[in-house]
Amino acid sequence: MKEDFIQFLWQYKLFTSPDLRTTAGEHLKILNPGTVNMNSGPDFSAAKLKIGDTLWAGNIEIHINSSDWFRHGHDKDDAYANIILHVVLNHDKEIIDKQGNSVPVFEVKSFFDPSLLGKYEKIIYSKTWIPCAGFIHETDKLILMNWLSRLLVERLENKSGEILKFLKYFENNWEQTFYYFLARNFGFKINASPFALLAQITPYLTIARHKNDLTQIEALLFGQAGFLENNYSDAYPDLLKREYQFLRKKYDLKPMDKSLWKFGKLRPPNFPTIRIAQFAALIYQSSGLFSKLIETDSISEIKNLFTIKSSPYWNNHYQFDKPSLTKTKRLGNSSITNIIINTLVPVKFVYGSENLKPEIKEQAITLLAELEPEKNHITNNWEKTGIKPVSAAESQALIELKKYYCTPKKCLNCAIGLNLIRK
Numbered sequence: 001m002k003e004d005f006i007q008f009l010w011q012y013k014l015f016t017s018p019d020l021r022t023t024a025g026e027h028l029k030i031l032n033p034g035t036v037n038m039n040s041g042p043d044f045s046a047a048k049l050k051i052g053d054t055l056w057a058g059n060i061e062i063h064i065n066s067s068d069w070f071r072h073g074h075d076k077d078d079a080y081a082n083i084i085l086h087v088v089l090n091h092d093k094e095i096i097d098k099q100g101n102s103v104p105v106f107e108v109k110s111f112f113d114p115s116l117l118g119k120y121e122k123i124i125y126s127k128t129w130i131p132c133a134g135f136i137h138e139t140d141k142l143i144l145m146n147w148l149s150r151l152l153v154e155r156l157e158n159k160s161g162e163i164l165k166f167l168k169y170f171e172n173n174w175e176q177t178f179y180y181f182l183a184r185n186f187g188f189k190i191n192a193s194p195f196a197l198l199a200q201i202t203p204y205l206t207i208a209r210h211k212n213d214l215t216q217i218e219a220l221l222f223g224q225a226g227f228l229e230n231n232y233s234d235a236y237p238d239l240l241k242r243e244y245q246f247l248r249k250k251y252d253l254k255p256m257d258k259s260l261w262k263f264g265k266l267r268p269p270n271f272p273t274i275r276i277a278q279f280a281a282l283i284y285q286s287s288g289l290f291s292k293l294i295e296t297d298s299i300s301e302i303k304n305l306f307t308i309k310s311s312p313y314w315n316n317h318y319q320f321d322k323p324s325l326t327k328t329k330r331l332g333n334s335s336i337t338n339i340i341i342n343t344l345v346p347v348k349f350v351y352g353s354e355n356l357k358p359e360i361k362e363q364a365i366t367l368l369a370e371l372e373p374e375k376n377h378i379t380n381n382w383e384k385t386g387i388k389p390v391s392a393a394e395s396q397a398l399i400e401l402k403k404y405y406c407t408p409k410k411c412l413n414c415a416i417g418l419n420l421i422r423k
Helices: 003-011 114-124 141-169 174-186 192-201 204-208 214-224 235-251 272-285 289-295 299-306 312-316 333-354 358-370 377-384 392-406 415-422
Strands: 027-032 044-051 054-065 083-090 105-107 317-319
Touching (some): 003 054, 003 083, 003 114, 044 083, 114 415, 141 174, 141 333, 141 392, 141 415, 192 214, 272 312, 272 317, 289 333, 312 317, 333 358, 377 392
Antiparallel strands (some): 027 044
């Protein structure tokens, strides 16, 4: 048994008898089990109890054995000075706090239904893709839908931390921050890191000064990406190189190492050269892109803003000096959806929160509800369990569920796990 299970019993007061007693024989009444502490210190804070005829308010500590109190050094720790009850499975030692006072103990092993432990262990020791894969279909539908709604907000809040960190780094410049995350997203996992570096060493303000000249935008981006350090036979990359040499001196720029970009195991349409060309086209074709995306709540309008194609040279090239069959290099619908989900929606959510505009936060959530669900190995596995997302809002929630609850087996912190164990 793990301490998590005892915490679960205590938090939800899942005891079989109303006549609870401490190990000293005093009547115990749980008026409020307290608030779970996710940080260091006692397991529950602000609990309210009645022990005998005395009302108590304070903290609760949970252990498997009473002796764990000393093993963990709580008897010497000021953080545990206000413990009003020690809740344990086995009482094997009397407890004394730092002040030398005896701490009341509640031994739970005679006060809970063993079938709860059986259900808990069946889930927690499962070796399936998710712990409850064999019986998740038994979850109450309303609980499932409410939990997924909560997880979606939790996912956006988790992403908010990183966005706020970079907003501070970019001195509260929203356009530069959005530009950074948008560029990183254009790397689509494989080249996310080099794209992020490219956005950092090529400030948005520098790019914006040339937003009306696609050749200069490409020269800046390809030059900073390290692709214009070579000599080329084609006229177009040679033109870009000459443009970059001028702009490099003008802005005192330093390019990154071209070797950071990855081409292996990528289909040619996903080569970083094509993504950089498409990114340049987006900047060129979309003046005031950040403001437009923040202001609009229309999926069709947003997708139109991202419906771009690279410059003509790339119609028959995937790399410089390497001709290919002619094909217009458009940003596909799946790529646009990916950008909306992973960049636009989180930034809109944070922007609404930071600027006290709840309607923009709501727009962000609504966009996800209107978008088609993602297709990846996580959503495919969820479908095998019988849970098929019908929107990007649900697929994002399921990704959050798998990453932060199922994989680390935080089943007792999950509404689905709690529902299945308590049934």
